[in-house]
Amino acid sequence: MPDEFEIEAPAFDAAKNPALRGVTTDRGSGVVGVNHKKKSFGLLGGSDRVFRQSAGVYGESEQQGVFGHSTNNSGTGVYGNSVGTGFGVRGDSTDGIAVQGQSFGNGLAGKFIGDVEITENLVVKGSNVNTLISQLQSIAGLAGRVQVLEQENQRLKQDVERLKQASSGGSQSGGSSTRQISVQKKDGEFIVTGSGFPPRVRVTIRVVADNNPQDSRTFFQSSESDGKLNFKQSISCTSGVLLHFSATDDTLVSGQNVWSNTFDITC
DSSP: OOOOOOOOSSTTSOSSSOSSOOOOSSSSOSEEEEETTTTEEEEEEEEOTTTOOEEEEEEEOSSOSSOOOOOSTTOOSSOOOOSTTSOSSOOOOSSSOSOOOOOSSSSOSOOOSSOOOOSSOOEETTEEHHHHHHHHHHHHHHHHHHHHHHHHHHHHHHHHHHHHHHHTTTOOOOTTOOOEEEEEEETTEEEEEEESOOTTOEEEEEEEETTEEEEEEEEEEEOOTTSOEEEEEOOOOOTTOEEEEEEEEEEEETTEEEEOOOEEEEO
């Protein structure tokens, strides 16, 4: 290394250039300072005693290895700079804290002017920010999923309403009607019994399959003198499919047929 410094006597109180200068061409340090009582050690121009790398300044002690203190309000206590893509300031730790910043007043404990990259977890006041971000992302997509569910629910309601209309001939008016039917299956036939119909009138019996609401089947049977209904019929259908039975005698109320209740039974 070029010799840039010249010492003028006295060696420890020079008006120009360094008051103290240490130069070596060996692998040792230019200047070494040791305090046995404080168990402190420092060197200028040598190698650190941890990684054995070149170090302009190295210090070690039981407390602060290197301490920098600025007496100016806009000064810098410790400044690190690196040429190229290296680190200006670096902190390493095995189990402790590699770098700590603390403010004793209203200032900031840390400030980054530029982008910040974090490869592991970021914990803020005990909360893992990575977990919070994942939760926020889940919430962000929740509104869309709720909207889809609402649309699906509305579609199902419309399907149920169409099914009711199909099974009741398009009308459920006459809710106070006394016309009631029940259905049972026996020996391959469906037996329909009912009451509350006018005596000796033609009763229309409608059957709608749950798997095909548009395909309805119609049968006719006269009511008895007491208004009861007895009807049986073999119906071809797929096993397990729900069938909806309803009946009307064509009596009109407010211009609409009065239907019985709808009775469901499995094929």
